[in-house]
Amino acid sequence: MSIGHYLEHNGLWQLTRARTRGFLREPEAIFWVFVFPILLALALGIAFRVQKPQPLPVGIAPGAHGDAIARTLSAAPDLRVVSLPSAAEAEMALRTGKIVALIDSEDGETTASRAARTVSDGDAVPSLRVVYDPTRQENRLAQALVVDALQRGAGRVDPVHIEAVTRTQRGARYIDFLLPGIIGMNLLGTGMWGIGFPIATARQQKLLKRYMATPMRRSDYLLSFLFARIVWLLLEVAALYVFGWLVFGIKLTGSWAAYVVVVLLGALSFSSLGLLVVSRARTIEAVSGLMNVVMLPMWLLSGTFFSSARFPQVVQPLVQALPLTAVNSSLRALTNEAAGFAAVTPSLLLLAGWGLVSFVVALRIFRWE
Secondary structure, three states: OOHHHHHHOOHHHHHHHHHHHHHOOOHHHHHHHHHHHHHHHHHHHHHOOOOOOOOEEEEEOOOOOHHHHHHHHHOOOOEEEEEOOOHHHHHHHHHOOOOOEEEEEOOOOOOHHHOOOOOOOOOOOOOEEEEOOOOOHHHHHHHHHHHHHHHHHOOOOOOOOOOOOOOOOOOOOHHHHHHHHHHHHHHHHHHHHHHHHHHHHHHHOOHHHHHOOOOOOHHHHHHHHHHHHHHHHHHHHHHHHHHHHHHHOOOOOOOHHHHHHHHHHHHHHHHHHHHHHHOOOOOHHHHHHHHHHHHHHHHHHOOOOOOHHHOOHHHHHHHHHOHHHHHHHHHHHHHHOOOOHHHHHHHHHHHHHHHHHHHHHHHHHOOOO
């Protein structure tokens, strides 16, 4: 028996081919799989591109030795002085983010009453305070720059000479962090939605009930969705990677083989989760709700747009157990850290466990009606 004859009579092959071709009949699916992630990466990559830092706006409240302080701070290239006419406007500017730090006098004296004791005059050092929000990184930087500029204006001399060496490297940019996360997010979304909706639609239209009367095996029906996903998966990831390489110069520094295995296991794991979610859902609305319940925690916790290390230590075991965390961290290690199979093996085992358990449970509880 030839291979062609065997495939022609193989139910799993025929189902997989039908699923693969069916994808082309859904223009909206093609948009969300190929176009949307590229547009998202382009927009965020441009918004957070490497560029010369802009001077940080710092405000000077009335009565805070305005002219002398302004002259001193204007000499600092990383600061932009904003003089504010009233205390109310100064507080409003700080609260709304128009300035990142506010300088005022600690005891409330006016500029006129302290005119004889200014920084530029070299007399007694005035009592000042810098008001800022320490929870924001740029505000803390502004506070440090303001203090340094004022102290230097008052005559401080550093006892140790320190040379500043600036260097911008690939792998440290935000787009280098972002693109692997977008690939992982896309694998999650298309893996679950691409399987959940077709099955839910077929069940709602009573098509699954008709399939039950055919010789089609349940395992073949479900596996065909997984295998069809692999076909489009390769094109999907390749399109995103080539885009990142051409537009932002992103290059894979680790193992190509490990990268392919992570992508395949991640896609199969998310597709199996999609099968599990849809195995009992009767309507599109039910599938949509269940999908969001499963996907939303991973979108928030798994470090797609920012590092998952920002979450408290108490939730880190949960964060690290999520399959999307394993995919994102592995793709970043392979892309930016020259990692190999050994570095991503724990993540591969986690993804294999998620995929296997989800598919086995989905196979057992799946119903045609």
